[in-house]
Amino acid sequence: MSRIGIAGAGAFGTALAIAFAQAGRQVTLWARDPGRAAEIRKTRETPYLDDIILPDTITVSGELADLGACDPVLLAVPMQTLSDVLTAHRERLNRGTLVACCKGVDLTTGRGPTAIIAETCPAAVPAVLTGPSFAADIARGLPTALTLACADPDTGARLQDGLSTPTLRLYRTTDTAGAELGGALKNVMAIASGIVIGTGLGESARAALITRGFTEMQRFARAYGAEAETLSGLSGFGDLVLTCTSAQSRNFRYGMALGQNAYFDPHITVEGAATARAVAAIATARGIDMPVTQSVAHVIDGRRSIEEAVRILLSRPLKEE
Structure with missing residues (x-):
């Protein structure tokens, strides 16, 4: 080389x-x-x-x-x-x-x-x-x-x-599609995890969010022909765990700031914010169920309060895992 x-x-x-x-x-x-x-x-x-x-x-x-x-x-x-x-x-x-x-x-x-x-x-x-x-x-x-x-x-x-x-x-x-989508979608889930912790919903809620968020990531990736094994690997699940659990993650810190209604430096690049907007629009157009992503996009754009987003997510119909 x-x-x-x-x-x-x-x-x-x-x-x-x-x-x-x-x-x-x-x-x-x-x-x-x-x-x-x-x-x-x-x-x-x-x-x-x-x-x-x-x-x-x-x-x-x-x-x-x-x-x-x-x-x-x-x-x-x-x-x-x-x-x-x-x-x-x-x-x-x-x-x-x-x-x-x-x-x-x-x-x-x-x-x-x-x-x-x-x-x-x-x-x-x-x-x-x-x-x-x-x-x-x-x-x-x-x-x-x-x-x-x-x-x-x-x-x-x-x-x-x-x-x-x-x-x-x-x-x-x-599998470039799977690697790309794992890296992109985990940033959205990191924002959501930051919101959970920043709002004070607790570690159990974060664990549930990560788990359901991972299912959501797989659902979207499969719709684009990605392989399930790729999302279960480093570029999907591995990256998801890291960014959802560490304050070193800019996306997680941004979510925490949202949850705490605190200042966040606008000069810091937060890839998950743009990704949430883009993926939410695609999911709506293609009929892909992405409740966490949609909620993050709505909160970022000011179309929904965090309290309302949490209420809507918790009121979704119960179903098999």
Whole structure:
């Protein structure tokens, strides 16, 4: 594998760059803001990861052209900006292998990352890297396991071998739909779990929410042809458990703030909010029963109070599990 390129110098992209560099890989990290790129080059630090120093083997650039010699290129940009980044830099990125590291569904088109890559950069092979992980853990070399999804098995095997490190273990699948949807939908459930805890409904309620939320995730994914085994793996159930139970999760913290009627920094990316809106609209159009997702979307948009959402969920008809 040649030099690894990473588009996006946020917490996750930078953490991956550090993990690869520490494993002896050559890495180029691109920051959209040239000023930020210059600052990182100078200090070898990032505001997103406290007390972490970037290895000297990471080349930090503010020019996307510097990713030209890289393959694969990992796209560590927010889901809602992925299409814009690919469109703006199509000439540079329409080749090789593009690995999406974002989780969610595009609010405008309702598409996942591999569909956006395929449409915008048809000459590139799309893949997805997803699963239960926090950037700080990856950057500090703590053991982490992720799912690498690629429809082409040979490319997937090459990526698995080239991107795995002694502390970053990748499991391979060809089910890109399942991996994408697991990573996207768990963020919605994390917001709901945060609301449960923030409102003071208790741990038992959170356990019930996670369980019923997982069923909801499987229901939606099956409607898109995803494999049940994928949702039961790292990119689905594993990621769901992590983000629904840890305050390191931005989506969980956002839900807690909603439940406590507290301030939440609007500059923090919360992928689950846009995903809830997009998936709720799709579910309504396709007749897929998604009560938790619908409730989260209604609460976020101010169309329903948290108290009303809880009352509606608890008054649903009893049925077999």
